[in-house]
Amino acid sequence: MKRLPHLADPDCVPRPVDLHLARSLNEALNRSAAQQPCWPDPEQARAVGERLHRADPIVAHDETARLSARLAQVARGEAFLLQAGDCAETFADNTEPHVRANLRLLLRMADVLAQGAGLPVVKVGRMAGQYAKPRSNVVDSHGLPVYRGDVINSAVRTPEARTPDPRRMLRAHANSARAMSLVRKHCPGEVYISHELLLLDYERTVLWVDASGPEPRLSSGLAHFPWIGHRTRQLDGAHVAFAELLSNPIGLKIGPDVKPEQAVEYVRRLDPHCTPGRLTLVSRMGHTPSSATCFRRSWRRSTPRDTRSSGSATRCTATPGGRRTGTRPATSTTWPTRSPASSRCTDGSAPIPAASTSR
Numbered sequence: 266m267k268r269l270p271h272l273a274d275p276d277c278v279p280r281p282v283d284l285h286l287a288r289s290l291n292e293a294l295n296r297s298a299a300q301q302p303c304w305p306d307p308e309q310a311r312a313v314g315e316r317l318h319r320a321d322p323i324v325a326h327d328e329t330a331r332l333s334a335r336l337a338q339v340a341r342g343e344a345f346l347l348q349a350g351d352c353a354e355t356f357a358d359n360t361e362p363h364v365r366a367n368l369r370l371l372l373r374m375a376d377v378l379a380q381g382a383g384l385p386v387v388k389v390g391r392m393a394g395q396y397a398k399p400r401s402n403v404v405d406s407h408g409l410p411v412y413r414g415d416v417i418n419s420a421v422r423t424p425e426a427r428t429p430d431p432r433r434m435l436r437a438h439a440n441s442a443r444a445m446s447l448v449r450k451h452c453p454g455e456v457y458i459s460h461e462l463l464l465l466d467y468e469r470t471v472l473w474v475d476a477s478g479p480e481p482r483l484s485s486g487l488a489h490f491p492w493i494g495h496r497t498r499q500l501d502g503a504h505v506a507f508a509e510l511l512s513n514p515i516g517l518k519i520g521p522d523v524k525p526e527q528a529v530e531y532v533r534r535l536d537p538h539c540t541p542g543r544l545t546l547v548s549r550m551g552h553t554p555s556s557a558t559c560f561r562r563s564w565r566r567s568t569p570r571d572t573r574s575s576g577s578a579t580r581c582t583a584t585p586g587g588r589r590t591g592t593r594p595a596t597s598t599t600w601p602t603r604s605p606a607s608s609r610c611t612d613g614s615a616p617i618p619a620a621s622t623s624r
Contacts, residue, residue: 269472269483282474282481286510290469290483293506298465299497300399302417302429310431310466317434317470322486323393323441324458326473332457332489333514335387336542345384346545347375348459348490350391353398356415359440364447367392368456387457393444394460394488396437397467399496416464434467441487459490459516465503475512479538482512492516495549500530509534514542520549 269286304310338344349371351358367390375386396416405411410427412420416437419426448456462468471486485491491511495518497504508515515535519528528546536544 267474269474282476286474286481286483289510290472290507293510294465294469294503296501296503296506297499298503299499300413300463301465302413304429304431304466306431313431313434314466314470317438317467320438320471321442322471322473323438323445324486324489326475326484326486328457329484329489329513330477331455332387332389333540333542335455336514336545337540338385338542339387340541343384345378345382345386346389347371347378347386348389348391349374350459351395353414354392354395354440354444355420356396356436356440359444361447364392364444365451368448368451371456372452388455389457389459389490390448391459393448393458394437394441396440397461397463399461399463399494401496414464416467431466434464434470437467438471438487457489459492460488461494462491462504462508463494463497465507468507478512483510484512488513490514490516490545492518492545492547494518495520498531500527500534505531505534514545516545516547518547518549 267280267283269283269290335344336346339346350367371388371390375388379386397414398412400411400413402411405422407422409422409424410418410429412418412427413429416433417429418433421427445458448458468485468487468491473484473486475482475484491508491513492515493504493508498517498519499505508517517531517535519531523531531546532544
């Protein structure tokens with residue numbers, strides 16, 4: 266694969282596919298984008314982006330392609346998906362003992378699930394890049410700019426520390442690379458990494474041209490499995506448009522405020538070819554079975570029968586020893602496998618949405 270060239274480089278001789286994807290990328294990023302910082306020095310932010318454009322990828326494309334194949338198995342009901350890790354990573358906690366403890370917990374949970382479900386478990390760590398945090402407010406209770414994650418500013422409560430600093434993106438890349446090297450060191454088997462696709466000035470930097478699919482797309486070198494969060498999933502926004510261009514498997518958080526027609530439109534946009542494993546819906550439904558039922562009915566009306574099967578899946582946000590990070594509680598949810606040929610679950614219960622339903 267070829268890196269998407271920096272078109273401003275005078276030595277760049279782009280191919281037609283490069284020009285097409287670069288144009289599509291610019292159009293996507295020119296859309297309205299929620300949860301983005303206001304850099305005090307835009308020129309410095311651009312300079313940092315140019316440095317990151319030349320940086321090494323955190324993950325390899327063949328690893329991402331392998332994860333896509335594994336998630337296709339989940340979509341067929343042949344495997345189980347487990348995602349676990351910190352709510353938000355910090356540079357200070359990016360140590361070998363911390364990463365090793367998270368990996369040990371991930372592998373232990375995978376063993377329990379494999380024994381209970383009788384299926385192989387696809388292990389996805391929420392690590393090596395989860396340095397950005399979406400926030401509900403722009404200022405905290407002390408009147409300071411809110412902490413948006415180590416990739417943007419510091420949690421220290423001073424005006425200087427809370428000022429967005431684009432140079433932190435360089436530190437985030439270096440820390441992600443270190444964490445990924447520890448994952449490979451301590452887990453010779455398949456463990457994939459994921460993080461929220463949030464800070465677009467960072468996500469746009471390490472991209473490769475992937476022409477292996479039905480149409481040319483971009484492959485992110487920053488994570489195997491990026492996902493779109495609850496606060497940035499506007500259908501007319503930059504995050505969804507950016508994710509449309511990626512060949513990586515994509516996650517999308519949906520909740521009780523998502524109308525069935527909106528959910529179906531998300532699927533149309535992010536999985537236009539109905540590729541098994543391409544899109545994972547991360548449910549925030551809670552106690553809203555009526556919304557889930559409406560979505561299933563709408564999905565059945567709008568989707569070919571042979572693309573509706575969903576495998577069992579788990580999403581868990583936890584840290585070793587029960588320690589929580591950020592404000593999100595540690596949770597773990599599993600649902601029974603749905604039979605592709607039936608609207609009933611294999612244990613005879615009524616169908617309910619999986620915490621992460623991989624298509």
